[in-house]
Amino acid sequence: MPTERKSDPRPWGGFRVLREAKDFKVKEVMVAPGRRLSLQYHRRRGEHWFVVRGQGVVTRGEEEIPVQPGAAVDLPAGTPHRVHNTGDELLVFIEVQRGDYFGEDDIKRLADDFGRADAPRAKKKTGHPSLR
DSSP states (O other): OOOOOOOEEETTEEEEEEEEOSSEEEEEEEEOTTOBOOEEEOSSEEEEEEEEESOEEEEETTEEEEEOTTOEEEEOTTOOEEEEEOSSSOEEEEEEEEESOOOGGGOEEEEOTTSOOOOOOOOOOOSOGGGO
């Protein structure tokens, strides 16, 4: 019998890790009604999302993909993505990560409803001061 793992709360809902190995990680992700994840990408992993409950819209690059139970979306490494729960019940999906690194520090947030977006890097000043 599998052991119950503790949920890791987030402002948009939460997740729990179901299984980890050196080359993959599996999570159950729960998004509260009306909430959405950061617009983000990962450098070292791709993800596959399989929706099991609720409804929403997945942003993948420039695409907006409506999802409901049974829908699956692939998110290649480097592709900006997010999900928005557009329903009135919990949106639940299984996330399968594949790559060579699965740490939470491989998240590059481009936009976030909760003030967690990564600050843009300051441009280096180069050349003579009169040319800046």
